Amino acid sequence: MSSADAVRDSIYRSCMYKDEMKWEKWLDLCDEDFQYSITAYSPEIRNDMIYLSGNREEMLGMMKMLPKHNTDHSPLKRHCSVYVVEFEADGSTATAVSSIVVYQTQLDGINSHVDAGESKVFLVGRYFDKFRVTDGVAKFIEREVKLDTRKLDKGSHYPI
Amino acid sequence: MAKSRNHEQWTSPPPFPQDEYVDSRIYSDQEIFEEEQEKIFKKAWIPVCHESELPEPYDFRTTTIAKEPVILTRAKDGKVRAFLNVCPHRGNMLERAPSGSFLDGSPSGNPRHITCMFHAWQFDMKGRCVYISRQEEGYQDRLKKQQMGLRELKCEVYFGGFVWVTLNDQIDMTVEEWSAGSLEVLKPSLDEEPLEVFHYHKAIIPCNYKLWHDTNCEFYHDFLHYHNRITGFNDAYFARKNTGFDNGHINVGSFEVQYDNYEGSHSREEISFPHLPPNHWYMIDMFPGVNFNLRGSSLRCDIMTPIGPNEVMIEFRGLGLKSDDAVTRRSRVDHHNSIWGPFGRNLHEDLLAVTGQGSAMNAHAERRQILHGRHENETIHDENGMRHFYEEWGRWMDRLPSNPDKPFVEPAAASSAAAG
Numbered sequence: 001m002s003s004a005d006a007v008r009d010s011i012y013r014s015c016m017y018k019d020e021m022k023w024e025k026w027l028d029l030c031d032e033d034f035q036y037s038i039t040a041y042s043p044e045i046r047n048d049m050i051y052l053s054g055n056r057e058e059m060l061g062m063m064k065m066l067p068k069h070n071t072d073h074s075p076l077k078r079h080c081s082v083y084v085v086e087f088e089a090d091g092s093t094a095t096a097v098s099s100i101v102v103y104q105t106q107l108d109g110i111n112s113h114v115d116a117g118e119s120k121v122f123l124v125g126r127y128f129d130k131f132r133v134t135d136g137v138a139k140f141i142e143r144e145v146k147l148d149t150r151k152l153d154k155g156s157h158y159p160i
Numbered sequence: 161m162a163k164s165r166n167h168e169q170w171t172s173p174p175p176f177p178q179d180e181y182v183d184s185r186i187y188s189d190q191e192i193f194e195e196e197q198e199k200i201f202k203k204a205w206i207p208v209c210h211e212s213e214l215p216e217p218y219d220f221r222t223t224t225i226a227k228e229p230v231i232l233t234r235a236k237d238g239k240v241r242a243f244l245n246v247c248p249h250r251g252n253m254l255e256r257a258p259s260g261s262f263l264d265g266s267p268s269g270n271p272r273h274i275t276c277m278f279h280a281w282q283f284d285m286k287g288r289c290v291y292i293s294r295q296e297e298g299y300q301d302r303l304k305k306q307q308m309g310l311r312e313l314k315c316e317v318y319f320g321g322f323v324w325v326t327l328n329d330q331i332d333m334t335v336e337e338w339s340a341g342s343l344e345v346l347k348p349s350l351d352e353e354p355l356e357v358f359h360y361h362k363a364i365i366p367c368n369y370k371l372w373h374d375t376n377c378e379f380y381h382d383f384l385h386y387h388n389r390i391t392g393f394n395d396a397y398f399a400r401k402n403t404g405f406d407n408g409h410i411n412v413g414s415f416e417v418q419y420d421n422y423e424g425s426h427s428r429e430e431i432s433f434p435h436l437p438p439n440h441w442y443m444i445d446m447f448p449g450v451n452f453n454l455r456g457s458s459l460r461c462d463i464m465t466p467i468g469p470n471e472v473m474i475e476f477r478g479l480g481l482k483s484d485d486a487v488t489r490r491s492r493v494d495h496h497n498s499i500w501g502p503f504g505r506n507l508h509e510d511l512l513a514v515t516g517q518g519s520a521m522n523a524h525a526e527r528r529q530i531l532h533g534r535h536e537n538e539t540i541h542d543e544n545g546m547r548h549f550y551e552e553w554g555r556w557m558d559r560l561p562s563n564p565d566k567p568f569v570e571p572a573a574a575s576s577a578a579a580g
Contacts, residue, residue: 038503109515154515155363
């Protein structure tokens with residue numbers, strides 16, 4: 001597998017693991033110094049915003065706390081297309097830009113008898129990722145999920 | 161022995177006075193919703209944004225009150241003014257963007273003017289009509305620019321820079337008078353130095369706006385939030401007072417939150433708002449649908465815009481100090497959004513709960529009687545805040561919240577009648 005393919009493979013696997021809510025396996029794709037954020041630009045206040053952020057340990061801690069929280073269990077599915085993969089001159093770090101659309105299939109968020117099973121677009125945006133590539137393995141060192149969607153209604157406890 | 165109930169038992173009044181429960185119809189009835197728009201939302205002062213959202217001359221911000229489109233502008237004199245966002249010519253919406261600057265020209269008009277894209281009529285930041293295209297050819301001397309100004313609305317900047325607007329020209333009180341003392345507890349913290357909005361997002365939720373306001377007014381629902389139970393629920397928490405003010409507003413008193421008790425959370429004492437004791441948390445709920453919520457280092461403001469009897473738009477803002485350096489601001493953002501952001505711990509839980517209420521209270525449902533009858537010496541789990549709100553709501557609507565087909569009766573008078 002080429003280094004670019006290794007980057008794409010990590011991006012797609014990260015989607016798959018998050019879809020399956022295998023949070024530890026997702027974070028296994030990330031290096032120790034990984035930083036995660038969900039951001040958006042607000043035309044209302046004309047400023048960049050950070051909706052959620054955390055390092056690897058903080059993200060894992062948040063996910064481990066989920067059973068203690070009430071949450072919308074409607075599953076999210078991430079449809080991702082990797083647009084660009086670019087390497088630094090040393091070949092060991094890479095950046096990637098991907099399109100992301102997240103669908104939510106209703107389960108228990110509203111009236112499950114009526115709504116369960118319906119899929120809706122939950123949000124759209126882009127992934128801006130940075131990787132450290134070692135021995136053909138691309139580990140995330142940064143992911144910024146930059147959202148276009150800002151009307152997020154009930155929101156979610158799940159990372160995107 | 162406890163048992164389930166049949167229709168008659170279920171719809172019979174609870175063992176409370178009439179001001180300690182409400183009929184669920186007030187959350188779902190179309191006629192009541194339309195009446196609220198006319199009697200309440202077109203009459204009250206409503207905060208619509210923060211002045212930091214239009215910081216420079218020629219900046220604008222658009223919003224909606226009671227289905228009326230509204231535009232705020234800042235003129236060269238620095239003053240923020242409010243107008244209906246409606247062209248007096250053919251009723252088109254003048255500005256379509258949520259915010260921006262009129263310093264830039266538009267395809268139909270000149271810089272420094274509000275231009276209606278439809279027929280290129282132009283207005284200045286004070287709402288004066290300054291240009292009518294082909295005026296003399298079409299109107300000769302029958303219509304003058306002086307007659308075609310925008311509809312100006314009463315507007316004040318008050319309480320840490322929030323911009324308040326009312327559609328009611330006849331309102332006989334300032335925002336300060338309208339707040340009736342409810343804002344005083346946080347005025348020193350918010351007025352010490354300029355604030356700035358760092359967070360904005362909105363939610364459209366299938367529930368009545370009052371259900372969201374109720375959730376902000378009562379803390380008994382902290383059982384919903386693991387975060388609040390583990391960082392609160394001590395003697396100081398249960399001693400927090402709910403205090404009512406005139407015009408239906410309430411305060412929820414403060415205590416020191418034990419943020420360290422929640423895994424991954426930390427004290428906020430180093431960046432408390434001015435004059436606020438470390439890690440303290442005050443809440444102000446203003447009639448008819450506004451919430452100010454100061455948790456130590458960050459201020460949240462919810463503004464509710466009812467869309468239908470079972471639909472509300474809630475705008476969530478987060479604010480810090482304008483003087484923040486980058487590190488401090490980042491901490492405030494993290495503190496705010498870890499709990500109150502769209503991916504935060506608590507907001508999602510609150511929104512799930514009111515969505516469930518909206519789903520379970522449709523317009524033609526068998527009547528639910530929503531209980532507001534907890535008495536705990538007006539402390540945090542007392543429901544006096546909601547009782548206070550609905551007493552005011554009843555006055556404005558001239559409807560009895562517990563039986564909205566009947567005219568409002570002051571609780572004291574009802575108690576006397578019942579005793580007599």
